[in-house]
Amino acid sequence: MTTIKPSPKLYSLTTGYSRLFVDLVIVFFLVPFASFKRNLTLLVSLVFLITLLLGLNTLALPKRIILSLRFLAAFGFIADVIVFPNADYLTEVSSFISHSLYSIFLLIVIMAISSRIYNEKKVNLDVIRGGICIYLLLGILWFFFYQVIMFFDSNALSIPEGVSHSSLFYFSFTALTTLGYGDITPNNAFAMILTNAEALFGQIYPAVVIAKLVSLYNVESK
Numbered sequence: 001m002t003t004i005k006p007s008p009k010l011y012s013l014t015t016g017y018s019r020l021f022v023d024l025v026i027v028f029f030l031v032p033f034a035s036f037k038r039n040l041t042l043l044v045s046l047v048f049l050i051t052l053l054l055g056l057n058t059l060a061l062p063k064r065i066i067l068s069l070r071f072l073a074a075f076g077f078i079a080d081v082i083v084f085p086n087a088d089y090l091t092e093v094s095s096f097i098s099h100s101l102y103s104i105f106l107l108i109v110i111m112a113i114s115s116r117i118y119n120e121k122k123v124n125l126d127v128i129r130g131g132i133c134i135y136l137l138l139g140i141l142w143f144f145f146y147q148v149i150m151f152f153d154s155n156a157l158s159i160p161e162g163v164s165h166s167s168l169f170y171f172s173f174t175a176l177t178t179l180g181y182g183d184i185t186p187n188n189a190f191a192m193i194l195t196n197a198e199a200l201f202g203q204i205y206p207a208v209v210i211a212k213l214v215s216l217y218n219v220e221s222k
Contacts (some may be wrong), residue, residue: 055109
């Protein structure tokens with residue numbers, strides 16, 4: 001009789017989400033200041049790197065792969081902060097590479113945490129934190145998506161004068177929460193599609209996933 005081996009899991013069963021949750025809260029409050037104070041850009045990039053490294057800790061992959069991903073995350077950080085004197089296009093290309101890498105990393109982490117939460121048999125506070133982490137990571141993921149679009153079309157999103165591209169972080173969360181203040185607006189089809197998709201995720205995810213986790217937690221705690 002042949003035994004069926006369980007399929008390898010993308011997520012780690014031992015890593016909690018407390019540190020990632022705290023880091024994401026810091027990111028949420030720190031990044032908007034970088035829209036007006038450019039000297040905070042390096043600090044924001046460093047916090048994004050820490051976010052990626054904490055996210056990688058949630059994966060259950062061979063150590064060599066994790067180590068390679070950490071090197072790629074560090075490369076993304078360097079590409080994000082490096083500035084080429086008198087070569088603005090090279091700086092933009094470097095940032096594009098960084099934002100693309102960050103997007104891929106965040107997609108992997110979101111998939112890993114989602115898989116673990118889906119397969120959890122018991123819901124505790126850490127699982128709920130993981131669910132909230134996914135919601136915050138979605139906002140950050142779309143922030144990088146918008147950055148990638150802006151590389152191909154600098155007018156894809158209208159940004160007020162005197163404000164840096166870091167304001168797209170604010171725009172991402174206003175789209176995710178469907179607030180839509182109207183100060184930043186999409187100007188081409190790709191940006192419009194992305195914005196609509198983020199708004200859909202922002203409505204469906206809390207209504208279905210987080211509400212379910214909280215209700216299961218309340219039932220088990222009684």
